[in-house]
Amino acid sequence: MRDRTSSVARAGRSPAAASLDLVCCSAEHRRLVVAVDVAARGPASIPWQALDPSVGLDAAAARLARERLGRAPAWIAALGAFGDQRKHPSQAALSVGYVAVVPMGTAAPVGMVWADVTDLPALPARQAAMVTAAVSALRDRMDLVPIAFRLLPSEFTLSELQEMYELLLGRRLHKASFRRALQGAYLVEPTDSWRSEGRGRPAQLFRYAPRRRRGHRRSVRFELLT
Numbered sequence: 001m002r003d004r005t006s007s008v009a010r011a012g013r014s015p016a017a018a019s020l021d022l023v024c025c026s027a028e029h030r031r032l033v034v035a036v037d038v039a040a041r042g043p044a045s046i047p048w049q050a051l052d053p054s055v056g057l058d059a060a061a062a063r064l065a066r067e068r069l070g071r072a073p074a075w076i077a078a079l080g081a082f083g084d085q086r087k088h089p090s091q092a093a094l095s096v097g098y099v100a101v102v103p104m105g106t107a108a109p110v111g112m113v114w115a116d117v118t119d120l121p122a123l124p125a126r127q128a129a130m131v132t133a134a135v136s137a138l139r140d141r142m143d144l145v146p147i148a149f150r151l152l153p154s155e156f157t158l159s160e161l162q163e164m165y166e167l168l169l170g171r172r173l174h175k176a177s178f179r180r181a182l183q184g185a186y187l188v189e190p191t192d193s194w195r196s197e198g199r200g201r202p203a204q205l206f207r208y209a210p211r212r213r214r215g216h217r218r219s220v221r222f223e224l225l226t
Helices: 005-010 057-069 125-140 158-169 175-185
Strands: 018-028 031-037 048-050 075-082 094-101 112-116 188-195 203-208
Touching: 018 057, 018 125, 031 057, 031 125, 031 158, 048 057, 057 075, 057 094, 075 125, 094 125, 125 158, 158 175, 158 203
Parallel strands: 018 094
Antiparallel strands: 018 031, 018 048, 031 112, 075 094, 188 203
16 A cells, blocks of 8 residues: 555644655666656655654565565665755655666556656655666666666667667767677677567577676676767
8 A cells, every 4th residue: 555645644644754765767768767656646756655664674665666666676776865855745854765677668557657867747856856866876886786787678689788878878889899898798698589670680689697707797887988
């Protein structure tokens, strides 16, 4: 059941002391998108619930993601606390934000839409700040976590992988340089499957399969040339 503190406030009860908020990101039509709740009365918002101090933050965030998205995220991490005076649907003084990703092609849950991060509906000010922080976190952590791969299905073409890196980095990449860097990083392996991409011969599908070298996993981020 959704925990909408605005409704609680209308019923005459106290607002939540703190909220737990989820910025869920995916990719759609070469755009980075965020799950936005448009079903409730009032302004649009990202998924949130009152923070239960008896439940660990990571466990609560994972449960919120499963309940609101209908599936476990491919990756989830804490963004931090947002305790300024900016508006939040819960009226809480403090919010704890998490960022999650699901693969492209994931259907928006009932009552929610995928909104382009560059053209979001009017969100409460604190939640809008969380979305900005989430996008920055995805880009900052690309060298530590295989975020680009988590946004893709389990099998993908190299063109799709390059498009995902371009989407996250916000710039175009040189195809030959990208593939040389990818080959040197030992992050993918070919499958026996191929997919037609329009004209020309079908493209081979790959999967994320990082190899360790000298006891250490190679960085996910490459020195990519524009």
